[in-house]
Amino acid sequence: MGAGTVVIGTGQAGFQTAASLREQGYQEPITLIGEEPYIPYHRPPLSKGFQVGQQDFESIELRPGKFYQNHRIELVLAQRVAAIDRATKRVTLGSGAQIPYEKLVLAVGARNRVLPIRGAELDGVLSLRTLDEAVVLKERLANAREIVVIGGGFIGLEVASVACTMGKQVTVLEALPRLMSRAVAPVVSEFYEKLHTSKGVKVICGATVSEIAGASGCVQKVLLAGGAAFAADLVLVGIGVAPNVELAREAGLRVTNGIAVNEFLQTDDPDILAIGDCAEHPCVFAGARVRLESVQNAAEQAQCAAATIAGRRDPYRALPWFWTDQYDVKLQMAGISLGHDQIVMRGKPESLKFSVFYFRAGRLAAIDSINRPVDHMMGRRLIAAGIPVSLEEAADESVDLKLLAHRGAQHAVHPPA
Amino acid sequence: MPKVIYISAKGEAREIEVPVGTTVMAAALKNGIDGIVAECGGVCMCSTCHVFVDEKFFGMLPPAQDTEEAVLEIAAVERQPTSRLSCQIKVTDALDGLLVRLPEKQR
Numbered sequence: 143m144g145a146g147t148v149v150i151g152t153g154q155a156g157f158q159t160a161a162s163l164r165e166q167g168y169q170e171p172i173t174l175i176g177e178e179p180y181i182p183y184h185r186p187p188l189s190k191g192f193q194v195g196q197q198d199f200e201s202i203e204l205r206p207g208k209f210y211q212n213h214r215i216e217l218v219l220a221q222r223v224a225a226i227d228r229a230t231k232r233v234t235l236g237s238g239a240q241i242p243y244e245k246l247v248l249a250v251g252a253r254n255r256v257l258p259i260r261g262a263e264l265d266g267v268l269s270l271r272t273l274d275e276a277v278v279l280k281e282r283l284a285n286a287r288e289i290v291v292i293g294g295g296f297i298g299l300e301v302a303s304v305a306c307t308m309g310k311q312v313t314v315l316e317a318l319p320r321l322m323s324r325a326v327a328p329v330v331s332e333f334y335e336k337l338h339t340s341k342g343v344k345v346i347c348g349a350t351v352s353e354i355a356g357a358s359g360c361v362q363k364v365l366l367a368g369g370a371a372f373a374a375d376l377v378l379v380g381i382g383v384a385p386n387v388e389l390a391r392e393a394g395l396r397v398t399n400g401i402a403v404n405e406f407l408q409t410d411d412p413d414i415l416a417i418g419d420c421a422e423h424p425c426v427f428a429g430a431r432v433r434l435e436s437v438q439n440a441a442e443q444a445q446c447a448a449a450t451i452a453g454r455r456d457p458y459r460a461l462p463w464f465w466t467d468q469y470d471v472k473l474q475m476a477g478i479s480l481g482h483d484q485i486v487m488r489g490k491p492e493s494l495k496f497s498v499f500y501f502r503a504g505r506l507a508a509i510d511s512i513n514r515p516v517d518h519m520m521g522r523r524l525i526a527a528g529i530p531v532s533l534e535e536a537a538d539e540s541v542d543l544k545l546l547a548h549r550g551a552q553h554a555v556h557p558p559a
Numbered sequence: 560m561p562k563v564i565y566i567s568a569k570g571e572a573r574e575i576e577v578p579v580g581t582t583v584m585a586a587a588l589k590n591g592i593d594g595i596v597a598e599c600g601g602v603c604m605c606s607t608c609h610v611f612v613d614e615k616f617f618g619m620l621p622p623a624q625d626t627e628e629a630v631l632e633i634a635a636v637e638r639q640p641t642s643r644l645s646c647q648i649k650v651t652d653a654l655d656g657l658l659v660r661l662p663e664k665q666r
Contacts, residue, residue: 208591515626520629
């Protein structure tokens with residue numbers, strides 16, 4: 143038996159790689175190495191159900207502990223990987239121990255960006271990515287009264303909605319002119335600003351945070367460059383992530399806006415793959431190389447990586463999708479709206495049920511759906527299969543997207559590979 | 560404790576005791592039932608916990624919400640009249656003996 147596959151990272155991507163390898167009949171050893179001391183778990187609930195006590199650790203485990211024994215997946219937890227030696231095909235752990243590999247999968251994820259300002263280190267200034275951070279946030283939220291969320295992206299707004307629902311006074315400070323601006327169209331940002339405001343959250347866009355001030359090491363207020371100050375006994379910083387590329391870079395692998403991989407998710411070293419939040423890959427649905435941070439991307443790239451390792455050459459071409467839950471509103475996103483040049487709406491924001499259809503060069507590129515799950519699911523089919531949809535059809539509520547998806551299957555034009 | 564019977568696509572049955580309030584999906588994962596993937600963790604974003612509910616029990620379940628109905632449309636194995644997402648079925652005493660069949664693939 144050979145050295146098998148070593149997977150660095152115990153997030154959804156790392157877990158799924160190991161699980162898919164076994165599903166596909168891979169017999170060699172599999173070692174899953176993670177920095178966190180926990181078996182792999184779902185991260186999305188950490189900013190949602192976990193905070194309100196609907197879910198505990200057991201309910202967010204991706205699989206129970208015995209799954210790993212049953213499938214001969216060796217878990218090496220609470221261990222940092224210090225280096226990759228490509229010449230001898232070994233990884234060196236922080237402890238100095240070495241593990242040989244035949245195939246190596248970098249599912250190393252990303253880390254939260256840190257606010258480069260004074261006061262960011264104060265007690266009560268939190269961020270959220272890991273279970274440990276979620277536990278701290280939950281404990282602190284219970285006793286907090288005034289919460290300032292820095293960053294109006296998915297994580298910040300999900301935490302804002304949870305805190306607001308708990309009856310806390312919440313302020314969201316976003317540096318850009320609108321909420322979730324990296325992901326959605328202005329009409330969706332506007333909808334969410336109104337939603338949060340209607341619940342009592344103070345939303346301030348275009349806000350440049352200059353300092354976090356405190357006393358005796360504890361946070362007291364957040365200051366803006368313009369002089370405004372917001373009292374806070376808890377600050378949640380959610381200003382995006384940076385991919386963990388250092389290990390790959392030090393191993394001499396190419397790094398762009400992430401660890402660079404080809405359509406089979408291999409780095410420049412064909413025995414080393416990179417997947418999930420850390421990997422920049424060619425995406426047919428964006429028509430560009432992108433790095434995506436999502437469950438879908440992690441899980442489906444893992445399946446593709448497992449296929450590559452098993453010797454199948456199936457290029458990665460899964461349709462990206464995302465979601466965020468805030469209050470009782472579900473935003474579902476299908477496709478990549480990057481570079482869109484036309485937008486049409488189906489339904490009206492006032493009805494709390496609408497979708498935004500994004501077109502790029504005359505073709506449907508993405509759909510954001512608010513409380514319109516059929517649009518989202520049929521949208522996935524339409525975009526994934528390259529079924530032609532006109533602007534008029536998208537905007538006309540009497541056009542049944544389900545019929546379009548079925549009918550169009552015959553006329554499908556796949557996106558250029 | 561109520562029992563749930565899972566029948567794999569190959570026809571193998573497994574009977575599991577499931578605490579009231581637990582979902583059919585969660586109980587499957589906890590007990591190592593292959594054939595339930597649950598990629599999204601139970602939020603109706605993927606269809607990888609799709610099951611066919613035995614007709615005798617189907618009518619006893621609370622009806623599917625819009626989100627679940629929409630997801631069933633994209634299931635890897637085409638939905639049937641008694642298709643449900645197992646993450647949306649909470650076990651109750653009345654559902655003792657609930658029988659679900661697993662599709663041959665989930666993605």
